[in-house]
Amino acid sequence: MSISRFAMEIVVALAVCIAGAIVVTGAMEFGIRWSESGPEAGYFPFYVGLLLIFGGIGAGAQAVFARSDSVFLDRAQLQRLVSFFVPMLIFVIISVFLGLYVGTAVYLLVVMRFQGGYRWPFSLVVSIGTVLFFFVIFEVWFQVPLLKGPLEEFLGIY
Amino acid sequence: MENFASLMHGFSLALTSYHVMLMIVGVMLGLLVGVLPGLGAPNGVSLLLPLTFSMDPASAIILLASMYWGALFGGSTTSILFNIPGEPSSVATTFDGHPMARKGEATRALTLAFMSAGFGALIGVVLITFLSSWAARFALRFSAPEYFGVYFLAFAAFIGMGSASPFKTIVSMMLGFALGAVGMDSVTGSLRLTFGFDQLLPGISFLVAVIGLFGIGELLVTMEEGLAFNSVATRVSPREVGRTILEWPRYWVALLRSSAVGCWMGITPGGPTAASFMSYGLAQRWSRRPEEFGEGRPEGVVSPETADHAAGTCAMLPMLALGVPSSATAAVMMGGLMIWGLNPGPMLFTEQHDFVWALIASMYLGNVVAVVLVLMTVPLFAAILRIPFAIIGPIIVAVCFIGAYSVNSNAFDFWLVLVFGVVGYLFKKLDYPLAPLVLAMVLGDKAEDAFRQAMIMSQGDLTVFWSNPLAATIMTAGLLLLFMPLVSFGVRRVRRLSVKS
Numbered sequence: 001m002s003i004s005r006f007a008m009e010i011v012v013a014l015a016v017c018i019a020g021a022i023v024v025t026g027a028m029e030f031g032i033r034w035s036e037s038g039p040e041a042g043y044f045p046f047y048v049g050l051l052l053i054f055g056g057i058g059a060g061a062q063a064v065f066a067r068s069d070s071v072f073l074d075r076a077q078l079q080r081l082v083s084f085f086v087p088m089l090i091f092v093i094i095s096v097f098l099g100l101y102v103g104t105a106v107y108l109l110v111v112m113r114f115q116g117g118y119r120w121p122f123s124l125v126v127s128i129g130t131v132l133f134f135f136v137i138f139e140v141w142f143q144v145p146l147l148k149g150p151l152e153e154f155l156g157i158y
Numbered sequence: 159m160e161n162f163a164s165l166m167h168g169f170s171l172a173l174t175s176y177h178v179m180l181m182i183v184g185v186m187l188g189l190l191v192g193v194l195p196g197l198g199a200p201n202g203v204s205l206l207l208p209l210t211f212s213m214d215p216a217s218a219i220i221l222l223a224s225m226y227w228g229a230l231f232g233g234s235t236t237s238i239l240f241n242i243p244g245e246p247s248s249v250a251t252t253f254d255g256h257p258m259a260r261k262g263e264a265t266r267a268l269t270l271a272f273m274s275a276g277f278g279a280l281i282g283v284v285l286i287t288f289l290s291s292w293a294a295r296f297a298l299r300f301s302a303p304e305y306f307g308v309y310f311l312a313f314a315a316f317i318g319m320g321s322a323s324p325f326k327t328i329v330s331m332m333l334g335f336a337l338g339a340v341g342m343d344s345v346t347g348s349l350r351l352t353f354g355f356d357q358l359l360p361g362i363s364f365l366v367a368v369i370g371l372f373g374i375g376e377l378l379v380t381m382e383e384g385l386a387f388n389s390v391a392t393r394v395s396p397r398e399v400g401r402t403i404l405e406w407p408r409y410w411v412a413l414l415r416s417s418a419v420g421c422w423m424g425i426t427p428g429g430p431t432a433a434s435f436m437s438y439g440l441a442q443r444w445s446r447r448p449e450e451f452g453e454g455r456p457e458g459v460v461s462p463e464t465a466d467h468a469a470g471t472c473a474m475l476p477m478l479a480l481g482v483p484s485s486a487t488a489a490v491m492m493g494g495l496m497i498w499g500l501n502p503g504p505m506l507f508t509e510q511h512d513f514v515w516a517l518i519a520s521m522y523l524g525n526v527v528a529v530v531l532v533l534m535t536v537p538l539f540a541a542i543l544r545i546p547f548a549i550i551g552p553i554i555v556a557v558c559f560i561g562a563y564s565v566n567s568n569a570f571d572f573w574l575v576l577v578f579g580v581v582g583y584l585f586k587k588l589d590y591p592l593a594p595l596v597l598a599m600v601l602g603d604k605a606e607d608a609f610r611q612a613m614i615m616s617q618g619d620l621t622v623f624w625s626n627p628l629a630a631t632i633m634t635a636g637l638l639l640l641f642m643p644l645v646s647f648g649v650r651r652v653r654r655l656s657v658k659s
Contacts, residue, residue, distance in 0.1 A: 026351040041343045052332040058325030084381040104556040116548025
């Protein structure tokens with residue numbers, strides 16, 4: 001099983017056209033004509049949207065006329081991609097609810113334990129050490145507050 | 159001589175212990191992001207930018223610029239030792255750099271690369287020193303129509319001179335414009351393209367986009383290809399370094415030619431990546447033994463490195479003097495200038511005299527610092543690359559998201575980074591260029607404002623863009639560049655027909 005480059009070119013070109021159509025509809029809300037003081041707010045986005053559709057059609061046409069049979073993604077590559085993307089997605093979901101520090105610790109711990117094959121103690125030390133390091137760098141040194149969740153509130157860190 | 163005095167003044171500002179420390183920190187961080195897969199110069203500068211909001215602009219730009227030099231050097235290190243270009247612009251360095259390293263000449267290849275890179279950068283800074291106040295004085299004659307013309311020229315150059323399909327360049331650029339237009343419109347104050355999402359009201363930050371496109375996107379590409387470090391044992395012996403430095407001036411032809419290519423591509427929006435490839439190609443074509451390229455020719459390291467750094471440095475000139483950056487990293491830095499409350503363009507040279515010359519002086523110093531530091535730290539960064547990906551990968555991802563969060567302190571940006579990451583991955587794999595997208599996001603508003611101001615000046619008459627020789631020249635050049643792909647396509651067609659008949 002593999003995904004051909006041709007299919008991907010067409011899918012992306014179509015997505016670009018849809019994005020263009022969305023931009024065009026969005027621009028229509030604000031007037032796309034010329035008023036006395038020059039173009040209205042939607043004037044530029046309207047043509048940007050049209051050009052997006054034009055570019056998408058052009059890129060799609062190029063893919064059709066110069067059709068190549070090369071492979072975009074094979075099975076092994078897809079597996080590697082998924083095994084990287086899914087933990088990242090979970091990291092984002094945890095971070096949104098529990099804060100970036102907890103998210104980072106859990107993410108690093110899980111990837112090290114289950115994908116890297118490290119033992120629990122080592123994984124725990126590295127992930128908690130990394131989070132503490134981040135805390136010192138961002139919160140203390142640069143004074144940039146990062147997203148925090150219930151745990152930090154419980155510990156009284158703001 | 160006026161420039162020389164200003165430069166000396168700049169040195170007196172840049173040579174404080176605080177600024178030298180910032181240079182060292184910046185170069186080290188830059189080396190780190192240059193070495194790590196998935197983090198590169200545009201992304202690294204984006205990550206660091208929010209941390210500089212509280213600094214004074216001169217210190218901040220010194221830090222960011224040093225990081226840029228460091229990232230360029232770091233990219234060369236991994237190209238040579240691991241055959242992994244840390245930066246797109248150091249791809250050409252892998253062609254001969256890695257074979258040299260495999261032949262046991264790693265130190266020689268690295269030293270040649272760093273010395274040439276430093277040379278290219280210095281040529282670039284010298285050029286900036288001489289041209290900057292002239293360019294700024296020239297740009298003072300600009301008003302809205304000329305400004306729009308320059309923006310138009312910059313965008314047209316991407317379509318006309320880029321190596322990607324012109325359609326794909328248009329797509330990437332228009333996507334940038336559309337994303338840049340989201341949020342409050344600066345002229346009428348109405349909300350555009352928010353589709354009722356409250357989170358989109360303040361607009362989409364180009365920093366978040368860069369972190370997703372270049373950071374996560376690059377990581378996805380790296381992961382999919384599977385990481386295979388063909389590491390070469392690295393021990394930098396000082397004697398070997400010394401011997402190579404003595405050997406290095408022999409490549410003066412390649413050095414000068416590549417500097418010229420780099421400076422040209424840096425000032426025009428060709429960018430460092432195109433410059434390094436072009437320079438490598440020229441070196442091969444003009445070599446007496448072109449067949450030996452790819453097997454470890456020293457010129458194959460010297461040429462792309464020199465051009466890469468010359469272009470990277472020269473990209474700062476149009477950014478400072480005109481407010482038109484010609485590389486993705488310069489675009490990010492320009493966005494930084496605007497956030498710090500500075501207005502890039504000719505007025506910068508008169509209003510922020512100290513800032514500009516401190517930056518230019520720091521470019522001299524920063525590159526010297528970078529060459530010394532990079533030679534000293536090769537073993538350290540080679541060791542970092544041996545950290546297994548199961549540890550370093552999640553840390554890179556976490557740093558990207560932390561960086562995105564620190565831009566606006568808005569958790570909604572996490573999702574944007576993910577989406578941009580996927581877009582970056584798809585675009586990279588399908589050869590859509592990413593630099594025009596970033597450039598369009600940063601410049602979109604300014605280009606639109608310039609256009610509208612010109613329209614207000616002329617009461618809606620488009621001929622204002624041809625109303626004086628300066629604007630007319632710029633606009634016509636832009637149009638020519640824009641239609642270049644069409645013309646060359648036509649020429650090829652005609653030629654093919656004539657061959658057939």
